[in-house]
Amino acid sequence: MLIVAAPILLTLSQYRQFRREERLISAFSETLAFCMGRIHSELTSLPDLTDDLCENGPPELYGFWKSIAEELERGSEDFPAIWSQALYGVGLEGDVSATLLSFPAALRSYDTECICAALHRLAERLEREQQQRHETFHRDFKIHTGVRVSAGVLLLILLL
Amino acid sequence: MKKDSPRYRLAARLLPHRMYAAAMQCTDELCSGAEEFRLRRGQMPSILAAKGETPFFNETVEEHDLQTVLDRATEFSVYRSAESIRRGFVTIEGGFRVGLCGRAVWRDGEIATLREISSVSIRIGREMKGIADALYPQLWDGERFESTLILSPPGGGKTTLLRDLIRIVSCGDAAHPPLRTAVVDERCEIAAVCHGMAQFDMGLHTDILSAAPKDEGILMLLRAMNPQVIAVDEITAPSDLRAMEQAANCGVGFLATVHGYDREDLRRRSVCRALLDTELFRRFIIVEHRMGRRSYRVESC
Numbered sequence: 163m164l165i166v167a168a169p170i171l172l173t174l175s176q177y178r179q180f181r182r183e184e185r186l187i188s189a190f191s192e193t194l195a196f197c198m199g200r201i202h203s204e205l206t207s208l209p210d211l212t213d214d215l216c217e218n219g220p221p222e223l224y225g226f227w228k229s230i231a232e233e234l235e236r237g238s239e240d241f242p243a244i245w246s247q248a249l250y251g252v253g254l255e256g257d258v259s260a261t262l263l264s265f266p267a268a269l270r271s272y273d274t275e276c277i278c279a280a281l282h283r284l285a286e287r288l289e290r291e292q293q294q295r296h297e298t299f300h301r302d303f304k305i306h307t308g309v310r311v312s313a314g315v316l317l318l319i320l321l322l
Numbered sequence: 323m324k325k326d327s328p329r330y331r332l333a334a335r336l337l338p339h340r341m342y343a344a345a346m347q348c349t350d351e352l353c354s355g356a357e358e359f360r361l362r363r364g365q366m367p368s369i370l371a372a373k374g375e376t377p378f379f380n381e382t383v384e385e386h387d388l389q390t391v392l393d394r395a396t397e398f399s400v401y402r403s404a405e406s407i408r409r410g411f412v413t414i415e416g417g418f419r420v421g422l423c424g425r426a427v428w429r430d431g432e433i434a435t436l437r438e439i440s441s442v443s444i445r446i447g448r449e450m451k452g453i454a455d456a457l458y459p460q461l462w463d464g465e466r467f468e469s470t471l472i473l474s475p476p477g478g479g480k481t482t483l484l485r486d487l488i489r490i491v492s493c494g495d496a497a498h499p500p501l502r503t504a505v506v507d508e509r510c511e512i513a514a515v516c517h518g519m520a521q522f523d524m525g526l527h528t529d530i531l532s533a534a535p536k537d538e539g540i541l542m543l544l545r546a547m548n549p550q551v552i553a554v555d556e557i558t559a560p561s562d563l564r565a566m567e568q569a570a571n572c573g574v575g576f577l578a579t580v581h582g583y584d585r586e587d588l589r590r591r592s593v594c595r596a597l598l599d600t601e602l603f604r605r606f607i608i609v610e611h612r613m614g615r616r617s618y619r620v621e622s623c
Binding site for chain 2 (some may be wrong): 273
């Protein structure tokens, strides 16, 4: 039974992980839109933005923003380092993580128009990568699931 | 101000970590007179006091050190302070002013921003409540508050005295009623408003207009807030004088400061001479330094 169940459980776990990452990426996209709005209309500072996101941002990222708020409160010198450490804690990998690493650089400008343009580009990149991930996962998922289930059934027949 | 004083520590916290540690190890003598931390790229950072500048850390200031100070001063949000940076300073919570120097970027005939920051000064704003208590009764003529001009050379403590006078005028004392006071804080130095809150005690009846030019600010306050006294720091332009005259005609009293040693010294400069000729001010507070101590002299005319 275990031999048959193992590939199915593995598939389910992979699907769960994919869904979790999907939700995280969507949450980051939502956050970028939130930041653009606040920076453009209210010139909200980063600590205020962080506090706001801790309470009103996507729930998936509460912990992420809370850790950043704590580091800012502690008086850390280097925001890119704080950001990358928090991002590492979230568990996103690959291209998405690399894209999100450029968030602190996007805030570097003196001009809110430039910041919004940079955040907009970042959001577009994120969306493209999410789309790509989606396609890749579904293609691989079908193949891998088929192979694993077939292997499991074959094993079961052999054992019986 | 000793190194364990909260104001010294708060100002030092703007410094990069390595310099903060050094600033907190300075002698009490150096810290007690500290007026500013000064960081210049390629030079050792120093503490500015009445005696001059004294280095407090034996490594030179690098580009990233200046960036760290700017990041901390703007809370990693330079975009929020862009307008202020354009004018060469950032005011932060606690009433500290960070002055900036670098390469000015010109656009449409005016400074658009500063790039390549080359030096930074962190001014430790002081609040000395009570220094004007003894002077205040002398600024009245019977039932009437007389417009007062504070004279002192740069770094003499004009703003500190002005701040305390605003507080007393606004609160009143046993013999005099509180007056509605308005402040035009052009360089955000008097009240150092941060997130809408004055960082110094400005009294109970004070309205503060921050970051506005003095001439426009005076007229704006006159129209909007119906003040009895308007306070401004460092009168330098003829347009300031014109605005003050206009407000004085509406019965408003003034509290103002100007660079100068005494009235004779003012007469040597055209704008200040014009200021005296308006006879707007009936009281003069002259800040004097003797044996390292400050004293105040009130003159009437």
